[in-house]
Amino acid sequence: MSLAETPVESLSAEAAAAELERLARELAEHDQRYFQDDAPLISDGDYDALKHRNLAIEARFPELVRPDSPSRRVGAAVSEAFAAVPHGVPMLSLDNAFSAGDVEDFVRRVKRFLALDATPIRLTAEPKIDGLSASLTYVSGRLVRAATRGDGRVGEDVTANILTIADIPKTLLGDDIPDRIEIRGEVYIAHADFAAMNSAAEAAGERTYANPRNAAAGSLRQIDARVTASRPLRFFAYAWGETSAPLGATQTEALERLASFGFSTNPLSKTVTDVEGLLGAYQDLEARRSDLDYDIDGVVYKIDRLDWQERLGAVGRTPRWAIAHKFPAEQARTRLLGIDIQVGRTGALTPVAKLQPVTVGGVVVRNATLHNADEIARKDICVGDMVIVQRAGDVIPQIVGAVASERPASAEPYAFPTICPCELQTAVTQEMTGAGVLTVVRRCTGELACPYQKIEHLKHFVSRRAFDIEGLGEKQLAGFFQDDWISEPADIFRLAIKDAQSLKKLKDREGAGETSVKNLFAAIESRRTISLARFIFGLGIRHVGETTAQTLARGYGSAHAFLTAMDQVAAGDPTAIEDLDALDQIGTAVVEACKAFFGESHTRDLVQRLFDELTVLEAEAPRADTAVAGKTVVFTGALERLTRDEAKAQAERLGAKVASSVSKKTDIVVAGPGAGSKLKTAAELGVRILSEDEWIALIG
Ligand SMILES: [Zn+2]
Incomplete structure (x- = not known):
């Protein structure tokens, strides 16, 4: 397992x-x-x-x-492409009900909370539109700002894009409009529009979307509002946030007000008085679901009276007065024709099922995800099998399982590739976590030599904490990569030569001035001399972050010593492996990662080509002349005068080793307020314990 x-x-x-x-x-x-x-x-x-x-x-x-x-975290981090908009009233996420029992529980909880055992309560049942939530702020009746839901507290400013949607009023209708009101609802794309949009995109060789929801999200979150304007977005209003005047006494009245302002509200919403009514509305909508021209993935039930909604309030980010009753996933049977392997940008191999096309919930499905090798084995799926495909109101369909009775006699268990489909034909390994535990992910070991993984490795290589080359950011890099000017780190240092030899000079190619090209070459030149730690970190070896790279640099001293040792580690030399393992904070995962990285001949050659371009500085020998030189120190509890990172960096500069756990090898434990088990262990082991002040006094 x-x-x-x-x-x-x-x-x-x-x-x-x-x-x-x-x-x-x-x-x-x-x-x-x-x-x-x-x-x-x-x-x-x-x-x-x-x-x-x-x-x-x-x-x-x-x-x-x-x-x-x-x-x-709830939901998404806000993309940097859009300005952040804090929501005045958080956009909550609904609790889900999956069964009639869940719905009964919901109503019972509400009644108990309001102490209304016998009183009937009115509820609304509204179709849950499968789109993208948006918040629209109107001041004096005019739309002034629009935002996505984001993480519920902060959304993205998409005002320019929202203004292009035809059924969102730019000015509210009527004469009794709140001075300031935030309207909420769902941006979506109708099925017919989606199909037309995708076939136009396909004809133009552009990207198509997996489903209407992704298309709506992708269309709304366009940097260029003109693109959004060309997309068939629509909007249903169903809620509100801050408002300067109440919209009514009930949800139903409020929805009527929203309609009177000029919004589309969903015509299938209704009001009921008990659980049976809710379940009836649910069955009704489920039956009509496939005939609707837009996706719904369930029914939202809300307490109709707004004063009751207020009394019920929310638990964390979830309101007590509403719940989403989800529709079950839609399924169909079809034949599994084959399994393709896709290689991701981090080298992960994902199996994708190729299916006999089948309609599931109104959408033709040709591919389904199989997640990983373990999943295929666990579900006992063979190529040629009759399989059950499921679409859960969303995203990429998945395979639930195979129908055992319909397995063809010729079917054989699927053998997950042990060689990457990339041109290197490198071995595939099972990924290990930082703690040295195997995961379900299979990865190509080609790393920065694998064509699928190169670009990510190059981005890492030029990043701020690695080689930090001014003027060579992700965007420029992607361009050079596309045009084959840079396909491995060494190429960066040959860019000037390449430019000199090229018929199409960089300045023409980039549309850049002579000066900026010169500046770029100067920036690259200045990084030709690099610290050992940055050199190691820049290689992007799995599990080798900045700290580990520093440890390795200090441990080996020079690039030559490091590379020699790594070659020995890759060759399985027990002494070299032991030496590596003995370095502070280096565990199995790093050892295995180094073995795989340097043992792959394409990668090793590529590192050599890079190394030949560089002057790698020797690591500073740790200081031996301080009070803490050679001592192993553990910091625990809160520090008041230094941050943990500062304290650590300072200790290391003074020649100490900083460890994260207390053992017999620990020399000093620096304990601040709130120190717990580590302090206890230190006391038990008789390790010297210092306060932060005592520590600062000791190091001077
Ligand atoms: Zn590969």
């Missing part, structure tokens, strides 16, 4: 930490793909499962909750 499948209750603390790290990374990646690139890779159901697993692990190991925990 892989770590990702280990039940939460059987995880050790170490494995839990590794899982939390993986989940934080994976969820951040999915968030990025979903919210910023509008191109999700997994279904909402799978995404939720990852989130739940993260929460369950955090509940069991509260001390392991990470600062970048996905549970601390």
Whole structure:
């Protein structure tokens, strides 16, 4: 069983930490793909499962909750392409109901909260439009600002884009309009418009969208509002945020007011008085779902009386007075024709099912995600199988499983490739977390030599903390990469020669002036001499961050010594491996990563070509003449005069080694307020314990 499948209750603390790290990374990646690139890779159901697993692990190991925990984030980080707009009243996210029982519970909770056991309560049932939420602020009846939902607290300013949507009034109608009001609703694209838009894009060789929701999100979040204007966006209003005057006494009245202002409101919304009414509305909408010209993924129930909504309030980011009753996923059966492997920009291999085209929930499906090798094995899927395909109101369809009784006699279990489909034909390895635990991800070991991964490696190479080349940012780099001027780090240092030999000079190619080309060459030249730590960090070896690169630089002293040792590590030399492992904070994951990186001949050659272009400075030998030289120090608790990073950097400058856990090898523990188990361990082991002031006095 892989770590990702280990039940939460059987995880050790170490494995839990590794899982939390993986989940934080994976969820951040999915968030990025979903919210910023509008191109999700997994279904909402799978995404939720990852989130739940993260929460369950955090509940069991509260001390392991990470600062970048996905549970601390709701929705998307705001893209830097748009100005940030804080929402006056947060845009909440609804709780979900999946069964009639969940709906009964919801109504019971509301009644209990309001102490209304016998009194009937009116509720609204509104179709849940599968689009993109937006917030529109009107002052004196005029639309002044529009924002996306973002993370619920801060959205993105998309005013120029929203102004292009025909059924959003620029000026509110009527004469009794609140001075200031924020209207909320859903931006969406109708099915017919979506189909026309995608076929036009396909004909023009442009990118197509997976579904109407992604198309709506992608269209609204265009940098150029003229592009948005060309897209068939529509809007349903269903809620409001801040308002200077109430819209009515009930949700129903408020919706009528929104319509009177000139908004489209959904004609299928209705008011009911009990659970049966809610479930009836749900069944009715579910039956009509496939005939609607827009996607809905459930029904939203709200308490009709607004004073009751106010009394019910919210728990965290979730209102108590509303719930979303989700439709079950739509499924269909079809034949699995083959499995393609896609290589991502970080070298991850993703299997994609090629299907006999089949209609699922009104959409023709040809591909479905199979996630990873373990998933294929777990679902026991063979090429040629009859499989069940599911679309959960969203994103890329997935395969639920195979129909065992319809397996062709010739079907064989799928063998996940052990060689990357990239031209290098390099080996595929199972990815390991920083804690040295295997994950479900399979990766090409070609790293910066693999054509799929090169660009990410190059971006890392020129980034601020690595080679930091002025005038060679991501954008310029992408251009050079596209035109084959730069395909590996060494090429950067040959750019001037290439330019001298080229018929098409850089300044013509870039449309840049003579001076800026000269400046670029000067900036590159100035980085030809580089510190060992930056050289190592710039290579982008897995699990080798800035700190680890510094450790390696200090440990080996020179690039020559480092590369020689790495060649020995790659060759499996036990002494070299032991030496590497013995460096402070270097564990199995780094050792394995170095082995794979330097053991890959294409990568090793490429590093050599880079090295031949450079003068790599020797690492500064740690100081031996200070009170803490050679000592191992652990900082714990809060520091008041220094930040943790400062304290660490200072200690290292003075020749000390900074460790994160207390052991017999620890010489000094610097304990601030709030120090816990580490302080206790130090006392038990008889390790010298200093306050922050005592520490500062010691180092002078
Ligand atoms: Zn590859």
